[in-house]
Amino acid sequence: MITLIITLISLWPQAGRALQVFQPYRTVGRGGEAVLRCSYELSSGMEELHLTLYRGQYEKQQMCASTFNINQSYFKAQGMVECRGEISANGVNLTVTGLKGADTDLYFCALEVLFPPPYLLRVGNGTIVYIEEEPDCPAHAEKIVADPEDTSKEAYIIPLILFAFVVIIIIIIAVINNIINMKHRRKVVGVLPVASKKLDCRFGYENFL
Structure with missing residues (x-):
């Protein structure tokens, strides 16, 4: 106790x-x-x-x-x-x-x-x-959060630029091909046709008629 x-x-x-x-x-x-x-x-x-x-x-x-x-x-x-x-x-x-x-x-x-x-x-x-x-780039991250519409615009602009670039190249190639074809046609048109020659057996000379 x-x-x-x-x-x-x-x-x-x-x-x-x-x-x-x-x-x-x-x-x-x-x-x-x-x-x-x-x-x-x-x-x-x-x-x-x-x-x-x-x-x-x-x-x-x-x-x-x-x-x-x-x-x-x-x-x-x-x-x-x-x-x-x-x-x-x-x-x-x-x-x-x-x-x-x-x-x-x-x-x-x-x-x-x-x-x-x-x-x-x-x-x-x-x-x-x-x-x-x-984030590694806080300024860029804040811009994305503040204005998401700008990011969506950027996503559309790049493909449009690439598409326009491809169209320009196609047009240039088409124009070059067109010029080459025109030159080739001019050469063919400028050549005079050669008359056929026939041999006259009676006289022993060529008949150009």
Whole structure:
């Protein structure tokens, strides 16, 4: 009985200092930037916290980390990426910049209570951060999205140009053939006909009549 009482007394500070961390299931990042919500439930009296952002489900990679006070409204953290945190009463909106499409992965918020003691650590359930790939030619892509009719016009202009080019070649070939045929006809017309020659056996000379 005495042992049970001592155990309950030792666990009482921990029971009064509950800490839970929650995360959304998924978020989408654009332009190399994603906003990740790290929500938490704190017991009263907790002041100094430490937030770490990890990437990967099995081999966790630390992306950024920062220590802050719950009375703050903003903090900035440097690491493998840049993180900016906006602090509220029940969580942190963590804006992560410098991301690429290959950085799409599962991200975890780890929250530590540094002061006052005792020390506590909780890790969130994880958020799938999907980073959209940027096009290689953003200016051209924006033009296509802004004016799709111009793209359709381009698709018709090129075949028309090719068709006109083929027609011109056919006309040129026809004209050349026509000129050659006319020259050939002129040569045939210019040749005088040769009169047939008849041999008069009575006189022994040719009769041209």
